[in-house]
Amino acid sequence: MLLLSMLPSPIRRVSDPSPPRATRKTQPKIAAFDVQLFLDSAGLGRKVSKFGAKETVLGQGHPERSVMYIQEGGVKLTVVNESGKEAVVSILGPGDFFGEGCLAGQSVSVATATTIAPTTLLVIAKDKMIQVLHNESEFSDRFIAYMLARNLRVEEDLIDQLFNLSEKRLARTLLLLARYGARGQPEKILPKVTQELLAEMIGTTRSRVNFFLNKFRKLGFIQYDSDREIHVDQSLLNVVLHE
Numbered sequence: 001m002l003l004l005s006m007l008p009s010p011i012r013r014v015s016d017p018s019p020p021r022a023t024r025k026t027q028p029k030i031a032a033f034d035v036q037l038f039l040d041s042a043g044l045g046r047k048v049s050k051f052g053a054k055e056t057v058l059g060q061g062h063p064e065r066s067v068m069y070i071q072e073g074g075v076k077l078t079v080v081n082e083s084g085k086e087a088v089v090s091i092l093g094p095g096d097f098f099g100e101g102c103l104a105g106q107s108v109s110v111a112t113a114t115t116i117a118p119t120t121l122l123v124i125a126k127d128k129m130i131q132v133l134h135n136e137s138e139f140s141d142r143f144i145a146y147m148l149a150r151n152l153r154v155e156e157d158l159i160d161q162l163f164n165l166s167e168k169r170l171a172r173t174l175l176l177l178a179r180y181g182a183r184g185q186p187e188k189i190l191p192k193v194t195q196e197l198l199a200e201m202i203g204t205t206r207s208r209v210n211f212f213l214n215k216f217r218k219l220g221f222i223q224y225d226s227d228r229e230i231h232v233d234q235s236l237l238n239v240v241l242h243e
Contacts, residue, residue, distance in 0.1 A: 035095070038139055039069060039122060042132055047123045051115045053192075058113040064102045067129045070094050073119025074177075076197070077111040088201045090154060091116070091177060097146065102126045103133075116193060169202040170212050171239035174222065178232040190230040 040046075048071075051057060057068065060080060068075075070092055077089040077098065089111055092098055098113055103126065133140045153176075160169050177190050195213070199206045216222045216236065223231040 035069075035139070035142060036071070038136070039124070042136070042139075049121045049123050051119045051121070053115055053117050053119075055115045055119075056112060057115060057119075057121065058099060058109050058111075060110065060112040061108050064099055064106055064109045065126055066099055067097055067102065067124045067126065068099045068113070069122040069124065070096050070098075071120040071122060074116045075113050075119060076116050076201075077113055078200075079111050086200070088197070090150075090157070091173075091201065093177070093179060096150070097143070100147065103129060116197065166202055166204040166208055167212050167215075168240055169204075170198065170209060171216070171221075171236050173198065173201050174216075174230065174232050175236055175240065180232075180234070180237070190232060192229060 049057075051073075057075060058064065060078075072094055074091060074093045075096075075098060076091050078086050079089055080086045099109070101110065133143060160172055164172075174190070177193065195206045195209045199209045202209070213222065213230075216239070217224065219235075221233055221236040221239065223233070
């Protein structure tokens, strides 16, 4: 077949005009998969729950029967050990899932989910989520890729806690909260995250967080407005990348 395709085509006589060629249509570009649009169209996004700031969405040790998808706002996941010491495991924002442990047979939550700002969630029942993961391969692939990426980030957070100085840990945390490196444009303006929460997240004191925030502001890496929201500049990456 390859040799035949290389042979010249037969010569046509002038009296036998060639049939007009069909115009090849340009194939439209395939849009990026929109998880939110799919959830809505599949009927999974109809149960919407809204919370104010500092409200508990899911408690550690409580039954876990649903997967939550963050539309707006943010959630912190914390764990308390037997002696009562609390640690911040992760901070999640729009586009993130949590509560997915129920899909793997986890009957109770291992962490407490608390909102850090007014938050809107899509609550997806366990059986509905399993159904759509089985039936919709594109959504299933995207969800698995998301979970793998989030697990890698948790590992990086642990390494960050073990080996990096608190200044670099704070800079990395601010960039993660601003969603640098995530799909789409970074937020740049963070929700109203307290210095106490930042201290919990990076494992240091509030006074150290205050010191480094002032340092970052003087260097032009961040800005505060009148409402104390933090504006993050991309130049803050210099702190993370600097050895």
